[in-house]
Amino acid sequence: AQSVTQLGSHVSVSEGALVLLRCNYSSSVPPYLFWYVQYPNQGLQLLLKYTTGATLVKGINGFEAEFKKSETSFHLTKPSAHMSDAAEYFCAALIQGAQKLVFGQGTRLTINP
Amino acid sequence: DTGVSQNPRHKITKRGQNVTFRCDPISEHNRLYWYRQTLGQGPEFLTYFQNEAQLEKSRLLSDRFSAERPKGSFSTLEIQRTEQGDSAMYLCASSLGNLDTQYFGPGTRLTVL
Numbered sequence: 506a507q508s509v510t511q512l513g514s515h516v517s518v519s520e521g522a523l524v525l526l527r528c529n530y531s532s533s534v535p536p537y538l539f540w541y542v543q544y545p546n547q548g549l550q551l552l553l554k555y556t557t558g559a560t561l562v563k564g565i566n567g568f569e570a571e572f573k574k575s576e577t578s579f580h581l582t583k584p585s586a587h588m589s590d591a592a593e594y595f596c597a598a599l600i601q602g603a604q605k606l607v608f609g610q611g612t613r614l615t616i617n618p
Numbered sequence: 619d620t621g622v623s624q625n626p627r628h629k630i631t632k633r634g635q636n637v638t639f640r641c642d643p644i645s646e647h648n649r650l651y652w653y654r655q656t657l658g659q660g661p662e663f664l665t666y667f668q669n670e671a672q673l674e675k676s677r678l679l680s681d682r683f684s685a686e687r688p689k690g691s692f693s694t695l696e697i698q699r700t701e702q703g704d705s706a707m708y709l710c711a712s713s714l715g716n717l718d719t720q721y722f723g724p725g726t727r728l729t730v731l
Contacts, residue, residue: 547725548723595661599717606663607663608661611660
């Protein structure tokens with residue numbers, strides 16, 4: 506069965522520092538991959554997605570992610586953290602032929618002033 | 619495009635009571651999904667509809683849970699004889715079709731006392 510693993514349930518960085526949130530998936534077939542952000546008591550907002558083609562994907566708010574098939578990874582990065590980036594981030598996979606998103610357990614990002 | 623809406627946003631009920639949640643998807647979206655998210659976890663798939671047909675149900679969806687999507691528009695999720703373990707955020711999402719991005723509503727937070 507496919508699964509998504511996010512390394513680190515809590516990541517803390519200083520404002521202006523690099524943000525790196527890790528995501529690995531397990532699937533025999535490369536899935537479609539997504540990063541969502543969730544602010545307190547709100548639903549999930551799509552940051553970016555990878556389907557096919559270019560492996561470096563740019564999203565909203567300055568985030569980007571790179572699909573690496575050899576490493577089965579889809580890590581999320583942002584060069585310079587902003588206070589407004591503090592939120593919960595979820596990596597998710599959609600396996601072709603399946604209908605449901607499989608989510609990682611989430612990473613809470615804290616930004617220190 | 620008004621996005622996915624869910625009502626109510628919060629529901630507090632006593633154990634044993636029945637509750638019903640409503641989801642209004644993005645108007646042209648054929649697919650509608652329900653997920654459940656417990657504290658500190660990623661969302662877990664419950665069920666999905668294509669138009670009015672319910673095509674898949676998770677094992678998480680016990681007999682006390684029922685979902686409908688009459689006329690392929692809005693959907694309702696009913697929980698009968700609620701238990702404390704049902705306390706969670708219930709998220710609805712919609713997509714245009716298979717493998718398309720799922721857009722999430724703000725969720726309904728259920729607390730069972």
